[in-house]
Amino acid sequence: MNHTSAVSDDELARRAGLPPGSRLLEARLVNGLTVSAAEVPNARWQRLVGAAGVGYLDEADDCRGLAHLLEHALFLGSADFPGAGELAGWVGQRGGRYNARTDETTTEVHLQLPPAATDEGLVRLVDMLARPRFDPGLVAREVEVLEAEFHARLADPALHRLMALGRLCREGHPARHCHAGNRATLGNEGSHLAARLADFHGHHYRAGRMALVSLGPLPLEAQLELLMRHGMALPTGDVPPRRAWRWAQPGGVAWHPPMPQTGASSLELFWPLPDEQAIAHGDWLMAVAARLADGRLAATLQAAIELDRLEVTLDPVGLGAALALSLAPAPDEETVQAILATCCSALERASVAALSAPPVPVADLDAWPRRHARQLAGSAEHAPCGEALAEAALLPWLAPEQCRLLWHAPAASGLWKTLGETGTRWRPQPLPTERVPLPWRAPPVLAEHRPQASAEDPTPRLLYRDERVTLWHGEPLRLTAPPAASLCLGWPAPASTQSARLFQWRQNLLPLRQSALAQGLQLVCGGDARGDWLIASGAAKRLGSLAELALACWPPLPLPCPSDPPAGLLAQRLLARLEASTLGVGRAGALPMLGWVSSDALGEAAQTMLDSLAERCSTHQTSETCHEANNDGNDTLWLPPQGDDHVAMLEVAGPDDSPRSRWLLRLLAQCHDAGFQQEMRQRRGLGYVAVVRYREASGVPRLGYVVQSPHTEAGELRQAIGDFLAQQGEALTHLTAAEMERRKRGLLAHAGSPETQAEAIDQLWQALRRQASLSPPPLPWPPLPWEAESQALATLHADSLLELAKDLAAGRLSQRWWLHQPR
Structure with missing residues (x-):
């Protein structure tokens, strides 16, 4: 390890946007791996993220989708844990969560676990990243999953946005093409694809362009020791060459999906930046972005345009290093020109008068380690070297003439081109030569009032x-x-x-x-x-x-x-x-x-x-x-056609909004999810999405049993869900007392004290609202909701879960069907 820093670990945490009282340490191991540990004392969960600096822009032209396929293949088993569904079962038994994401330059896998499972969680995470097994049969099956997912994504505007974005990239650059992956781009020959995956993985999953990040309540030194010990198992390797600049000359593109939604429109303006300068001047860019989002630009635009949304980000999806603004609606060319002129003028102002002390956002403990891991994995090859660049060097990159424009336009008349693979409609959108900004408006003013003297007794x-x-x-x-x-x-x-x-x-x-x-x-x-x-x-x-x-x-x-x-x-x-x-x-x-x-x-x-x-x-x-x-009857609601897949979802509401009902439905989801996937996907072959998920609305717990299929009609999907509950719903909840206690231990992290002050306020407020809705409302302040949740979890028995499963199978719980048929 060659970690040296003159900045304290708590100061590093503050600068990184972690909650007060947090500590942060980063290190570079001898094999090249970057590790980062964040101690957040109030965190209930330990978040673990492994990221590699490889994405879909690193794929060969003859195998587009390989990075996405590799992300799927990481979960098909590894050297020490060969079972294809082993990680899912292990995480689920501990009440945790897992997922993965591939973007243009990085791939990350993240786990959310109880702190006691951190050591074993890192063992499994590192093994899947370092030594995945590429079974040809399983790989071929995943291609079919990607095939179905690709066709379903054709109804998602996000896919068409990326395709339109490619029209702003240089000819011959990989960013001009679709990398979602399907049978046509990957083929379906399992042995050949397994070999391609092994070569791709061996070339790119090297410690020199990877990162491991841990965030949770464990002591900082303990987290760092675990990361260092397990991280040394990742293979040493050189960092691949830097990627070529993707962007063509500044310009604009208008686009819409093949079947556009009436009235949908939005506008993105972005200024691509060199990676080295974006990293070197991250603090200054944050100050510029904060000035753009201080209310003045929003007030100015909203005075002339019915603006619904204005977002400023330095981490835009699919754009790499860039300063980006996203606005909606943008219904016509006149609106687009007014927005562009005003935003360019606002950026010029912000560049010379950046907000001196940008506000620290409320920490999102789920998103922070994922974002941080992607930054670390992608920064090794772009780390600034030599003397720091002057901030003035960035100003030419933020000039109005460097702006790119992406307009999600309404489907109006005009000459539109079509991208054959996805059906995306697009056309060049020339940037106006004359730009007159709207008259500037002041942001809302918050008056200061001296609060009355208070004894500040915190007792409710x-x-x-x-x-x-x-x-x-x-x-x-x-x-x-x-x-x-x-x-x-x-x-x-x-x-x-x-x-x-x-x-x-x-x-x-x-x-x-x-x-x-x-x-x-x-x-x-x-x-x-x-x-x-x-x-x-x-x-x-x-x-x-x-x-x-x-x-x-x-x-x-x-x-x-x-x-x-x-x-x-x-x-x-x-x-x-x-x-x-x-x-x-x-x-x-x-x-x-x-x-x-x-x-x-x-x-x-x-x-x-x-x-x-x-x-x-x-x-x-x-x-x-x-x-x-509200209607608690057994309704059937049909969604308007939104794609080419069939979908059925059974919504089940709990008996009430008590902590006991919430825990029972969480446990029921745990017991049913794996069996539901096995029945719908593997045994019946109905669809590639088959999950059971827990949600809440106004504090009332509910489950969603959902299947999405490219070929099986909604009525048959509905019947299959009903059959599963009748035939297997009770059997899967026959838990021994020991198994019930193990599952309850896995849910303890859901029942702990809030992780942030914002979460604490929200939980206390919603508990107070629930109590106030009772008639007549009880006078005392309700008990701390997390304490009530913990007490309710401790008193649950296996018989209670079985009774709930019987009530569900017998139709005694409030239910509603949601169905979708293709156009």
Whole structure:
């Protein structure tokens, strides 16, 4: 190891955006591997990521999709763990998760495990990365999986976006082609493909261009020792040559899928950057991006355009090193020109007046190690050398004439070209020569109010209550010192107009949310079957102003809204619907006007806002009870045609929203998932997606049993799901007491204390909302939700799980079918 640094491990963690109290260490091993350990004391899970600096741009032209196939093949068994489904079973038994991702330059595999499983988890992760087995028969089978997935992806705009993006790349560069992989690009001769995979793996999966990252509660030194010990098993090798610059001359492309969705449009503007300079000046680029996202640009555009979304990123999908802006909608050429001129002008301003102290985003503990591993795996060949480059060297790359434009345009009349492999429609989109930006608008101003003096007693207590409003005060848990103040408000709202209301509210809030973030404040707004709500957190002196402005943006009588274009596989889209479902929720009742402040210094402002909101809701008659739009019957809902595959999903709601029901459904998903996949995919051969997944909506647990097939009709898929539950559903839950205890131990990490302050506030607030919806509501503050969850898990017995399986097989639980037939 040759790790030297003058920066403390906690300072490294702060700069990397990890939660307060974290520590971070990185090292380079003698075999060339980069390892990074992050100690996050409040983390419940240990996240392990192995990444290699190889992606689909490294494939040979005669075998496109090989990197994607290799990602699949890593899970088909390794030298010490030869079973094709062994990793899935091992992770599932411990209540963990696993997945993988291949992009243009990196491939990563990630595991989420209980901390006690870290050592063995690294053994398995390193073995699959270093010594995978390429069984020809299994490889040939995976090609068929990729074939089915490719055809399903033809309904996903993300695939067509990448194809259109290729039109902006140089002739002859691999980025111009589709690399999803299918039978036509890979062939289906297992022995030949197994040999190609072995050669590709042996050439690219070398320690010099790989990284291992660990994040969790284990002591920093222990994590680093494990990474170093296991990482030495990865083969030493030289770093391959640097990839060629992919981009052609600056220009633009308009595109849309073969079957476009009415009204769907968006615009991406991006400035590609040399890897060395992007790495050397990452902090400065973050400051530039923060200035672009400080609310001023959003306010300026929204004054002239009904802007729904403005995202600024230095990690855009499919673009490599670049500064990118993504905006929607962009319905016509005039709008595109106005956006382009204004964004280019904003970037010029930001480049000379970057935000001096960019806000540190709330750490996403799932995403952070994955992103960090990809950066480390891809940076070895691009690490800056010699003297640091001056920031001025980046300015020519951020000039307006270096902008590239990607317009997801409506399917209007005009001359469109078609890409044969995917059917993507596209045409060149010339960049305007004259650019006149829109008149600049100031971002929303957050007024400062000196909070009242407060004793700051953190003990939860009722601060105010009358016939309309209930207001709580207290802070049952503090994970940071000093903690940020928080203010939460919730109120009843009609379920029938919720989708349109939340869409319009978030649109209205765009400049405010960005302006708040630039000042270190967080604003989270949402809604569910119990009503609408907001959470504001940060410095107490501006929270009242932030909440007032957010409420002023709330539309009690929303206009009809466009829907976002569908993305991902159909099965993924259906599973996402479970998180907003009303099935089984209405029984809990509607939510009264409710508030919770962490400090009673914010109490008067919160009470005033709730009283005003009560009058507003009454005026607009928004007190429709949530359960009026709910139907617990055995409905069958048909999705509008969105692709060429057949899909069936059975949604099952738990008996109630108690911790006991949540644990039982999690356990049921664990018991059924592997058997369901085996029955639907291997034995019946119905489809390439067959999973059981746990979700929650308004606290009510639910399961989704989903199968996606390119050939079997939805009615037959529905019958197969029903047969599985009737014939195998109970048998798979006949657990011994010892097996039940082992599975419960695997779920303990789900029941621990929150990992971040933001998670703690969210859990406490949603628990308070659930209690407030009861009639009559109990007065005491509810118990800490994670403690209630742990107690409920400890009391479960195998008989309880079996009874739930019997109720499901007999149709005694609330159910709903979701079906899709091709066009």
